Amino acid sequence: MQKNRPGLGILLVLLMVSCFASMDSTIRYLGAFVPVLLILWARYAFQALTMAIWLGLKQLRGGTGAFRSAHPKFQLLRGALLLATSAMSFYGVQQMPVAEFTAINMLTPVLVTLLAALVLHERVRPLRWALVVGGFAGALIVIRPGSGLFGWAVLFPLAGALFYACFQTLTSSLSALENPYTTHFYTGLTGAALLTLALALGPYRPLQLLTAAPAWQLGLLAFIGLLGTAGHLFLILALGMAPTGTLMPFVYVQIAVAAAIGWVAFDHAPDGYAWLGMAVLSASGAASAWLNVREAQARNSVVLQDTIED
Template sequence: MTPHAAAALHAANRRGVLAISAGMASFVVNDTLVKYVSETLPASQLIFLRGLMASALLLVVAHFMGATRRLADLADRRVLGRAGLDTLGTVAYLLSLFHIPLANALAINMATPLVITLLAVLVFREQVNAGRWLALAVGFTGVLLVVQPRGSEFSGYALLCLAGTLFHASRDFATRFIDHTIPSLLITLSTAVAVTLFTGAWSLFDQWAPVTPAQLGLLAAASVFLSGGYFFLTVAMRAGEMSLIAPFRYSGLLFGIVLGYVVWGHIPNAPAWAGIALLLGAGLWVMRAR
């Protein structure tokens, strides 16, 4: 590899790491807001309302950035395929989340980087050395120490959650096959619209509850962070080496711990702090395991 190519790859990797970290932070804030509102609104209703707001916001931003001139790209089969994978992953994850503890679902979902790394090796033939594989293993061990899932509570819904993880990993992987001339914002919009349409149909089978201005405000804020998360995730999956960038999904768990303390006063126990240390160490290590 020439020095110029190496410098370009380093810049792309750095851009991808920053984007995935920002995306995970955005998703965690969105999840926190939605979790708070879910105490008073049915899940399907609030996800649909949030999706409507996110889709409208993205459409407005896309218009001002001139991306709406390429709305026809939303019909691109790769864009549609990615949106479909995202919808399947979201629905599978949410349905499983309703029946198994959050810790179990989170632990399963954090296997996504391992799946992405495997796909990157099999399809793109990316060279993943022993150091990076070990860093992934250490990071996942840290995840398990933080969430501390109890094996006795795994069930058929855990398998459904695993299916959701596979769909989400496939979604991120499919992003690499989309024409780079298609704006990331439009890809983000396609995902938001697809999830909104599905949850809108889902909500028809649930009884709707009255919505207060405060709830709408929280959902509006959630839609902003959700849109940001989708956008940053798309940017990350289109930059650099997937096997290097993917492990930084673990940063979402760190953001979740901070917000859990700020909002609900949750303080990690000793094993969780050990897991955090492993996650941070793995994140630094994977950057050096070249």
């Protein structure tokens, strides 16, 4: 697909961030009634089932090898990293306001730069280091260590950003070797399989919980799965419409959407310091992400295929 429809690509990214911000807020609400582990399982089970039907229909129409993966170990590791990212998100939004959580989680592009220097031993220019410092400064303004504002809960978005940075680093080097829709299926399948095992070994009785749950809770579980699956599909489609560097700045609209939903649904609005920190984080993260893409294009390698966690 030629990347010559930037307007449509940007629209798809805006739909994507709306899906993810809505999903996080719905998880925060439903977590008061349903175990978070069960919500997490429903999200990945929905994705695996939806993509299995999608790929199955594609194969029936004459497609071949829709379910075939050239690198199953890559699929397993990628799925596990994204599951870890989602777990930090699902549990983290129970402890923190969604807008502040989202902002700290947007450290991912900055951490990708840090991983490139520490793990891949890539040379990092002074400008990149300045953006790393700026990103962490923005996070500190939001967190305000010592204030007791969020406490230990900030470990959730920080860990989520680190897991997602590892996920992106892996994806950027191997994603061109796999069909993105096949990868999307195996991501859901890996998460669903690992979470089914966790539920079987855990203290919950998932079948009893599901059969006893009222219809509105079951509806919200399906809604969360739909939002997560649709959000990632919107991203895949957007990447086919416009260059990643064009789309990257619009990912940070998720912070504003999360803040708006938090204000309407939970009567929470970030204070002035939080908005300042979010602005610094967004500017540093967007610039880091844009430079990541530009440098990847200059090396004729694959650009990053995903940009937020859940």
